[in-house]
Amino acid sequence: MVGGGLAGLTVVHRLLNPGARLAAQGVDADGDAAPLNARVVLLERDDRLGGKILTESFDGFVVEAAADSFLARKPWARALAEELGLGDELVGSEPGWPRAFVRRAGALVPFPDGLTGLVPTKMGPLWTSGILSPLGCARVAMERWIPRRTSDRDETVASFVRRRFGSELYERLMQPLLGGLYGSSPEQLSIAATFPVLVQAERESGSVTRGLRVQARPESTGGPRPGAPFLSLRGGMGRLTEALEASIESAERLQILRGTTVESVRRTPEGWTIDIEGRSPLFVSAVVITTPAPLAARLLVEHEDLVAALRRIPFTSTSVVTAAYDSANFPRPLEGHGYLNPLSERRKVAGITWSSRKFAGRAPAGRVLLRGFIREPHLPPAGPEGDARLLETLAEELRDAVGLEAAPQWWRVFRWQNSMPGYTLGHLERVRMIEDRVEALPGLFLAGCSYGGVGIPDTVRSGEQAATRLMDHIATRRA
Numbered sequence: 001m002v003g004g005g006l007a008g009l010t011v012v013h014r015l016l017n018p019g020a021r022l023a024a025q026g027v028d029a030d031g032d033a034a035p036l037n038a039r040v041v042l043l044e045r046d047d048r049l050g051g052k053i054l055t056e057s058f059d060g061f062v063v064e065a066a067a068d069s070f071l072a073r074k075p076w077a078r079a080l081a082e083e084l085g086l087g088d089e090l091v092g093s094e095p096g097w098p099r100a101f102v103r104r105a106g107a108l109v110p111f112p113d114g115l116t117g118l119v120p121t122k123m124g125p126l127w128t129s130g131i132l133s134p135l136g137c138a139r140v141a142m143e144r145w146i147p148r149r150t151s152d153r154d155e156t157v158a159s160f161v162r163r164r165f166g167s168e169l170y171e172r173l174m175q176p177l178l179g180g181l182y183g184s185s186p187e188q189l190s191i192a193a194t195f196p197v198l199v200q201a202e203r204e205s206g207s208v209t210r211g212l213r214v215q216a217r218p219e220s221t222g223g224p225r226p227g228a229p230f231l232s233l234r235g236g237m238g239r240l241t242e243a244l245e246a247s248i249e250s251a252e253r254l255q256i257l258r259g260t261t262v263e264s265v266r267r268t269p270e271g272w273t274i275d276i277e278g279r280s281p282l283f284v285s286a287v288v289i290t291t292p293a294p295l296a297a298r299l300l301v302e303h304e305d306l307v308a309a310l311r312r313i314p315f316t317s318t319s320v321v322t323a324a325y326d327s328a329n330f331p332r333p334l335e336g337h338g339y340l341n342p343l344s345e346r347r348k349v350a351g352i353t354w355s356s357r358k359f360a361g362r363a364p365a366g367r368v369l370l371r372g373f374i375r376e377p378h379l380p381p382a383g384p385e386g387d388a389r390l391l392e393t394l395a396e397e398l399r400d401a402v403g404l405e406a407a408p409q410w411w412r413v414f415r416w417q418n419s420m421p422g423y424t425l426g427h428l429e430r431v432r433m434i435e436d437r438v439e440a441l442p443g444l445f446l447a448g449c450s451y452g453g454v455g456i457p458d459t460v461r462s463g464e465q466a467a468t469r470l471m472d473h474i475a476t477r478r479a
């Protein structure tokens with residue numbers, strides 16, 4: 001196993017505990033769910049496991065270095081947390097409306113209610129929000145009469161939203177929302193890879209709005225959704241990777257090598273050779289690579305076609321600047337969970353989360369914990385000077401948005417170099433190409449956030465799928 005982030009930990013957990021999900025559901029695990037009867041080695045470059053999931057807790061603060069929550073409507077992360085015994089620690093994002101704001105001509109305007117799958121299905125809240133002009137609202141309302149697209153070719157998110165709902169909705173609402181979620185501009189993102197449900201709605205109903213209404217009916221979704229759109233763990237997302245680590249670390253057949261950098265992964269007639277910096281190589285019958293795609297490409301240099309396809313998944317960098325203040329420092333009470341800046345506002349900060357308002361228990365009483373996201377091209381070089389510039393950028397943003405003049409009580413910068421995969425136009429085609437190449441290399445498996453979904457639930461799912469494929473591979477070899 002190469003990489004001990006969420007995907008790698010999930011693969012190992014599932015290999016060692018294949019029946020645990022069934023057991024957690026009260027089902028007797030039978031022979032099919034027997035754990036892998038082979039030696040497993042987990043190789044992680046860093047001195048800690050968890051990758052892009054990291055929580056630091058001190059003085060009553062729970063500080064997330066990167067991910068702070070996951071989408072409740074995608075079941076895989078929640079199911080894993082429950083299986084690991086974390087069910088009682090699951091917490092929903094704080095209720096109340098408005099949840100989030102978007103900047104419009106410098107002011108913070110509430111996101112309208114009725115956004116389903118990121119497009120408005122209710123016109124009333126959109127009209128009254130003031131985010132769109134009357135003409136922009138009228139264009140959104142016309143969506144149901146816009147003819148269905150005839151081509152099956154992939155399309156960018158920007159083109160899709162403009163074509164169906166008009167430019168204003170795209171620029172004032174969708175661009176800031178999506179720019180925050182994905183590592184690429186919606187002008188490059190693939191609609192088929194990021195929002196297949198919208199493509200399906202248009203294809204099946206001729207209108208996205210109509211299609212989403214059909215999909216949202218209880219009989220077609222299997223029941224109402226739980227209230228909170230985002231879930232986290234009381235002690236932070238790091239609890240998930242800690243629990244995964246705890247579930248595997250005492251397994252006799254597992255060896256965990258932290259601070260161990262894999263240099264290459266080569267195919268041999270007997271299986272695979274893993275070259276490791278400063279150590280003897282490992283000879284294994286199967287290998288799962290869970291690093292981001294460009295790093296997987298570096299390891300697989302001998303497989304040119306695969307490397308070319310992996311390199312075509314772009315990654316961008318981001319910095320999270322988190323800071324704590326006294327609540328009294330803010331001239332007005334804060335509202336919602338935070339806000340996003342559209343590109344048209346020309347801000348260096350993509351958005352701010354009021355962490356202590358989004359989830360209970362993130363800061364002591366009377367304190368505000370917040371974090372700002374700063375992306376390319378506004379990232380100064382790493383080092384204390386660069387960090388100070390990032391803090392200054394955050395301070396300028398907060399001064400401008402909410403009139404905050406005070407200096408923070410403490411602050412921290414987390415830099416995530418080449419951390420956000422961009423599911424750009426043609427992503428699904430690229431992933432199919434990668435899967436075809438990998439299938440031709442028995443004993444090689446890829447997993448992680450680069451392929452079938454950028455967030456935590458999809459990363460968990462990809463780890464579970466890789467574990468299943470690996471166990472099938474081993475069972476076939478033994479048969």
Ligand SMILES: Cc1cc2nc3c(=O)[nH]c(=O)nc-3n(C[C@H](O)[C@H](O)[C@H](O)COP(=O)(O)OP(=O)(O)OC[C@H]3O[C@@H](n4cnc5c(N)ncnc54)[C@H](O)[C@@H]3O)c2cc1C
Pocket residue numbers: 002003004005006007008043044045046049050051052053065066067068069070071260261262263290291292295318320416419420447448449450454455456457459
């Ligand atoms: C700033 C930020 C905020 C985010 N917020 C959210 C959020 O709120 N909700 C959400 O759902 N998702 C969020 N995400 C995405 C989420 O964190 C990822 O989907 C998930 O953590 C990816 O896990 P992974 O195992 O695929 O990759 P990683 O966490 O990158 O793990 C890969 C591991 O491989 C190791 N590695 C790399 N090269 C080598 C090598 N040569 N040898 C050995 N080991 C190696 C790395 O050290 C790392 O530990 C966020 C991401 C970022 C960057």
